[in-house]
Structure formats: C-alpha cells, structure tokens
Amino acid sequence: MAMIGLFGVFIAFIFFLVFQCFFLCKKSHNVALLKNWPFLGMLPGILFNIPRIFDWLSEVHEANDMTFAFKGPWYSGTDMLFTVDPRNINHMLSSNFPNYPKGPEFKKIFDILGDGIVAADMELWEDLRKSGHALFHHQNFLKLTVSSTTSKLKNDLVPLLDQAAEENIFIDLQDVFQRFMFDTASILMTGYDQMSLSTEIPGYEFGEAADFAEEAIIYRHLKPVILWRLQNLIGVGVERKMRTASEFFNNTAKYKLLKPSNDKFVRDVVLSLLVAGRDTSSSAHTWFFWLLSKHPQVMTKIRQEINAKFDPTDLEKLVYLHAALSE
Numbered sequence: 001m002a003m004i005g006l007f008g009v010f011i012a013f014i015f016f017l018v019f020q021c022f023f024l025c026k027k028s029h030n031v032a033l034l035k036n037w038p039f040l041g042m043l044p045g046i047l048f049n050i051p052r053i054f055d056w057l058s059e060v061h062e063a064n065d066m067t068f069a070f071k072g073p074w075y076s077g078t079d080m081l082f083t084v085d086p087r088n089i090n091h092m093l094s095s096n097f098p099n100y101p102k103g104p105e106f107k108k109i110f111d112i113l114g115d116g117i118v119a120a121d122m123e124l125w126e127d128l129r130k131s132g133h134a135l136f137h138h139q140n141f142l143k144l145t146v147s148s149t150t151s152k153l154k155n156d157l158v159p160l161l162d163q164a165a166e167e168n169i170f171i172d173l174q175d176v177f178q179r180f181m182f183d184t185a186s187i188l189m190t191g192y193d194q195m196s197l198s199t200e201i202p203g204y205e206f207g208e209a210a211d212f213a214e215e216a217i218i219y220r221h222l223k224p225v226i227l228w229r230l231q232n233l234i235g236v237g238v239e240r241k242m243r244t245a246s247e248f249f250n251n252t253a254k255y256k257l258l259k260p261s262n263d264k265f266v267r268d269v270v271l272s273l274l275v276a277g278r279d280t281s282s283s284a285h286t287w288f289f290w291l292l293s294k295h296p297q298v299m300t301k302i303r304q305e306i307n308a309k310f311d312p313t314d315l316e317k318l319v320y321l322h323a324a325l326s327e
Helices: 002-027 043-048 050-063 086-095 103-109 122-136 139-166 173-190 205-222 225-234 238-257 264-294 296-309 319-326
Strands: 067-070 080-083
Touching: 043 050, 050 067, 050 080, 103 205, 122 139, 139 173, 173 205, 173 264, 205 225, 205 238, 205 264, 225 238, 238 264, 264 296, 264 319, 296 319
Parallel strands: none
Antiparallel strands: 067 080
C-alpha cells in the first residue's frame, strides 16, 4: 500500500510539472524557443505545438542556425540532434557516411522494413546501394521507366486532373502524387499495376498502411523503447496501427506483389523501395507544383521549354525544368 501511495504522489507530481510547463508555454510569445524543463526536458514545447508541429520545427531551426539539440525527459533515451543545414546533411550522408552508422536502435524503430535499404546498415547497405544503382541506371530499366510513366500519365493521371478541372473538384495533390508514384514504383519493382490512381480516387490499402507505419515510427523516436515495445505487444495506440500495417504488408507481399515468392529478404527490399518511391518523389512533386503556383513566371518558362524541346527519349534537353526541379 505504501508503494501505491508513493506511485500516486509521483504521478501527481508529474502532472503538476506538465501543467506548469504548459501554462508557462502559453504565456511565452517566443514559440521558437525550446526550454529545457526539469525532468521533462523539452517535451512540453513539442506537445504544446503539435497542432502546428511542422511550422514550429521550421521556426526552431531558424532560431538555432538550422541545428539544435533536443533534450528529452530524463533517463528516457530520447536526446536527439536535429539539423537541416545542407553542409551537415552532406557531411553525414555523403562525404563521411561510413562514420555515421544507423546502429541497432535505428533498426528496432524501423523494424517493419526489415533488411531493406532504409533500415540496412554498413556492408548490407553498401551492397543494396550498389545493386540499386546498377538496376536504376540500366538502359532497359530506364526505357521501362519512361514507358510505364508515360502510360500512367496518359491513362490515369491526366484524365483524373481533367475531370477535376471540368467538374471543379478539389483534390489533395499530394495524395494524387502518392498514388501515382506508388503505381509506377509497383510496376517497376514487381510488374504489377496497383491501379490505385483512377478517376474515382478509390481508397487504397497500401497507402493507409504506409501512413499508419510512418506515424508509429515518428512517435517511436519520441518514446522510450520499453514503452512503445510494450504498446506493440499489447496492441494499443499507434502501435496497434503498426501491427495492422505489418500484417497487411506481409500478406500483400506474399499473395499479391511477390507471388509466388515467400522470401523475407525480397519482401524487405521491395517494400522499402515501394515506400521510398511513393513518399519521397510525391513530396518533391507536391512542393514543386506549390512553388510553381507562387511563381507563375517560372511556370511560363517551363511551358515554353517543353513546347519547344520536349522529347520523351531525350529529357536532358529540358535544362530549365531540371534546374527548377533541383531548386
């Protein structure tokens, strides 16, 4: 009984700290400032700004010269270094990549991707990178990429956008690009067209499962390992979504995408490429078109270049478009 009483006092003390931190956060006008509170670290600042988390993180980076050290709650193992400085990114991911192994903790957080290139480390990552580079630069693969992308554009994406324009329908452009990239990536990786992009915009299970998994992975970075592992074991919170996503990926790989293969390593490699192909390119496309909407003069120049030089077999002629995409 004494232990229960002490535990109750401890919980009450924690709630008191959280309440005090939230109260002071509300009074503060400098939302970009990350205050390091006793015991709770900088967690209250993040929790208070969850409704505008991306804007807030941008403000924090700007206020801290693009790099800041996040201090999590004491003994939680959630201290992290955040950076958006291109020099740091190049140093860690390119020029000195061997000095920054992902480590076993990273692999635990991304366990749903198994031994795919996203979660792979050291020698395995190097082998996957070399094989991927050889595949993606093979002439036959490049020809397949052009033909499948062109077909998907003509048969699905353009008709969808035409219908939306004619009927004055609002669409989520990032969702559309995610479906488009997932279908094309699936064709290239497995030879199977998922048909998730059509004029009806049906729901597609892979996208929902990927969103569930990514949400859980984000929260895993902010929780002690023992906590999210317990939640996963019991099947509660976002970890319940992670379990659902994992079961879906396994069943889809076994009975649909990789049939008749039952090789887990092949499943991991293909799944990682599908998720990466769906999310990275679709995000880039979404931001690209948003920026074009803000700079109509750039859009005009791109149209002029395409009308004058477009050749699907020689895309390198589109120099201005390439520069705009890189920007």
